[in-house]
Amino acid sequence: MYQRSAAIVGAAHSELGEVPGSTGLGLMADAAVAAVADAGLKPSDIDGVVVRGPDDEYAFQQQLGERLGLNAAFSTSLDNGGASQTLAVILASLAIEAGLATTVLCGYGRNSWTRTRQAGSRRARMNQSTHNRAREWRDSFGYFGEPATHALGAQRHMAMYGTTKEHLGHVAISVREHATRNPHAQMQTPLTMEEYLAGRPVTDPFGVYDCSLRTDAAGAVVVTSLDRARDLPHTPVVVRGFGSHNNLQGWTVDDHMVTTAAKQSGERAYRIADVTPADIDTAQLYDCFTYMVLAQIEDYGFCEKGDGGEFIAGGALALDGAIPTNTSGGQLSEGHVEGMLQVVEGVRQLRHEYPEERQVPDARLALVSGHGGNTVCHTTLILERG
Amino acid sequence: MSAPQPTTEPMRPRRVPPQPTPESQPFWDGCARHELVVQRCSSCERFSFPPTNRCQHCWSDDVVWTPVSGRGEVFTFTVYRRAYAAELADQLPYVVGIVELDEGPRLITNIVGCEPSRVRVGMPVDVVFDDVADGVALHAFRPREE
Numbered sequence: 001m002y003q004r005s006a007a008i009v010g011a012a013h014s015e016l017g018e019v020p021g022s023t024g025l026g027l028m029a030d031a032a033v034a035a036v037a038d039a040g041l042k043p044s045d046i047d048g049v050v051v052r053g054p055d056d057e058y059a060f061q062q063q064l065g066e067r068l069g070l071n072a073a074f075s076t077s078l079d080n081g082g083a084s085q086t087l088a089v090i091l092a093s094l095a096i097e098a099g100l101a102t103t104v105l106c107g108y109g110r111n112s113w114t115r116t117r118q119a120g121s122r123r124a125r126m127n128q129s130t131h132n133r134a135r136e137w138r139d140s141f142g143y144f145g146e147p148a149t150h151a152l153g154a155q156r157h158m159a160m161y162g163t164t165k166e167h168l169g170h171v172a173i174s175v176r177e178h179a180t181r182n183p184h185a186q187m188q189t190p191l192t193m194e195e196y197l198a199g200r201p202v203t204d205p206f207g208v209y210d211c212s213l214r215t216d217a218a219g220a221v222v223v224t225s226l227d228r229a230r231d232l233p234h235t236p237v238v239v240r241g242f243g244s245h246n247n248l249q250g251w252t253v254d255d256h257m258v259t260t261a262a263k264q265s266g267e268r269a270y271r272i273a274d275v276t277p278a279d280i281d282t283a284q285l286y287d288c289f290t291y292m293v294l295a296q297i298e299d300y301g302f303c304e305k306g307d308g309g310e311f312i313a314g315g316a317l318a319l320d321g322a323i324p325t326n327t328s329g330g331q332l333s334e335g336h337v338e339g340m341l342q343v344v345e346g347v348r349q350l351r352h353e354y355p356e357e358r359q360v361p362d363a364r365l366a367l368v369s370g371h372g373g374n375t376v377c378h379t380t381l382i383l384e385r386g
Numbered sequence: 387m388s389a390p391q392p393t394t395e396p397m398r399p400r401r402v403p404p405q406p407t408p409e410s411q412p413f414w415d416g417c418a419r420h421e422l423v424v425q426r427c428s429s430c431e432r433f434s435f436p437p438t439n440r441c442q443h444c445w446s447d448d449v450v451w452t453p454v455s456g457r458g459e460v461f462t463f464t465v466y467r468r469a470y471a472a473e474l475a476d477q478l479p480y481v482v483g484i485v486e487l488d489e490g491p492r493l494i495t496n497i498v499g500c501e502p503s504r505v506r507v508g509m510p511v512d513v514v515f516d517d518v519a520d521g522v523a524l525h526a527f528r529p530r531e532e
C-alpha cells in the first residue's frame with residue numbers, strides 16, 4: 001500500500017487565455033520554470049518528467065527535456081486524455097516512493113485558442129475526426145465534436161433521473177461565480193440563468209455555456225518526497241491517496257455514461273487515503289462540460305446518484321456550499337487545460353494562498369479529478385495540507 | 387429488410403461514405419444490400435460490435451457475420467443545433483443517437499423519420515438504409531409503426 005510519502009511542492013500556470021502565437025511546448029516550458037521556482041528548487045533537482053502535450057505531438061516529454069536541458073531517471077508522455085494530468089501526479093508519487101526518481105515535474109500545455117485561429121485549421125478540424133475509427137463510425141452520421149459525446153450522457157441521465165437543463169445551468173452559474181474572483185479567468189462576468197438558457201444551442205441539451213473554453217495555457221506541478229518537502233518554502237501538499245478506473249469497453253457500453261469511471265476511481269482513492277466524501281473540503285473536478293460535474297458530484301458520493309441536479313441547484317458548489325467545487329472557475333470559466341489547472345487550484349487552496357473571498361475556509365483535504373481518453377479514463381487525487 | 391428511404395426525407399444529415407477497414411468491410415457490405423449484420427460468436431453465441439477478430443465476451447476467434455432483426459430502442463440521443471461543417475448547415479437540426487439492438491449491441495446512428503422534438507430515450511425503432519453512393523449505404527433508425 002502507498003505510504004503517503006510524496007508531496008506537491010511547486011505549482012504554477014503560464015499566461016492563460018488567448019495568447020497569440022503561443023505553442024503548447026512554449027507554454028509548458030513557462031509553466032515548468034514557474035513551478036520549479038515556486039518549489040524553491042533548481043533545474044538540476046528535477047530527475048523525473050511526466051507530461052502530456054497536444055494529441056498530435058509525439059514524445060512531448062523529450063521535446064520539453066530538450067528545451068529545458070533536462071535528462072530524467074523517470075519520464076513519459078501520457079495518453080489517457082484528460083485523465084493524464086492527475087495520472088502524472090500518481091505516477092510521480094509512485095516513482096518517488098519506489099526510489100525511481102526524487103523530484104518529478106508534471107504538466108500539460110496546449111494552445112487551443114491559437115490553433116483555432118490558424119488559417120484553415122478550423123475547417124479541417126471540424127470536418128474530420130482525428131482518428132480513423134471515429135471517421136468510420138462517427139463522421140458518416142454527422143457525429144462531430146466532443147460536446148455530442150457528453151450530451152448523449154446528459155440526455156440519458158435526464159431520462160433516468162429527471163435531471164433538467166436548469167440543473168446543468170446551475171453548474172455553469174456556480175463555477176462562473178467562482179471565476180468572478182479569479183483575475184486570470186477567461187470569463188469573469190457573472191452568468192444568470194436567463195443568459196444561460198439563451199445561450200447559443202450546440203447539441204441538446206448543451207448550449208454554449210455548457211461547454212468548456214478554448215484556451216492557450218499550461219500548468220505544472222513539482223512532486224517530491226515529503227521528507228524533502230519539509231525543507232522547502234511552501235507548506236507541503238501531501239499526496240494522501242489516489243485512484244483510477246478505466247471503462248475501456250467504451251462510453252456507450254453498460255451505464256458508463258451515467259455512472260462514470262469516477263465512481264470506482266473515487267472508491268479506490270477514498271480507500272487508499274482512508275477518508276470519506278464527508279471529509280473532503282473542496283473538489284476540483286474535470287469539467288469539460290457541465291454534465292460531467294453533475295455526474296462526478298454523484299459518482300464521488302457527495303450526494304446520491306440522480307440527486308445531483310437538486311444538490312447543485314441548492315448551492316452545493318459555492319464557496320460556502322456543501323462541497324466548494326472548481327473554485328478557480330474550472331474549465332468552463334477559468335480556462336481549459338485538460339485538468340492541469342484543477343491540480344494547481346487544489347494545491348493553492350490547501351496552501352491557503354488566497355484572500356478570504358476566494359479561499360475555502362480551513363481547507364485540509366482536496367479531491368482533484370481527471371477524465372478523458374474518449375471519456376472512459378478517470379483518475380482521482382486526494383491531496384492533504386501537510 | 388426495410389425498403390430504402392427516399393433521399394428527400396427530412397431531418398437526416400448529409401452522410402458521407404465510411405472508410406472501411408478489412409475487419410469492418412462485411413458490415414458495410416451488409417448495409418449496401420440493406421441488411422444489418424453483426425458478428426456472433428459460434429462458441430458463446432453472443433454478439434460483438436464494433437467489428438473484431440475476437441469475441442468480446444469469451445475471446446473465441448470464431449465470430450460469424452450474422453443478420454440481426456434491425457429492431458431496437460433509442461438508448462440515448464442528441465439533437466445537433468450547430469453545424470460542424472458548412473455542408474451540414476442546411477441539414478439542422480438532425481439527430482445522432484445510440485440505438486440498442488434487440489440482440490444487444492449498441493450502434494451510433496441517426497434517428498430519422500420524425501421531428502427531433504419527438505425522439506425519446508426508450509423509443510422503439512427499426513432500421514432503414516440510405517444509399518449514399520454507388521454500392522454504399524448507411525444505416526439509420528426510425529420510430530416503429532405498430
Ligand SMILES: [Zn+2]
Pocket residue numbers: 427428429430431432441442443444445446
Ligand atoms: Zn464468445
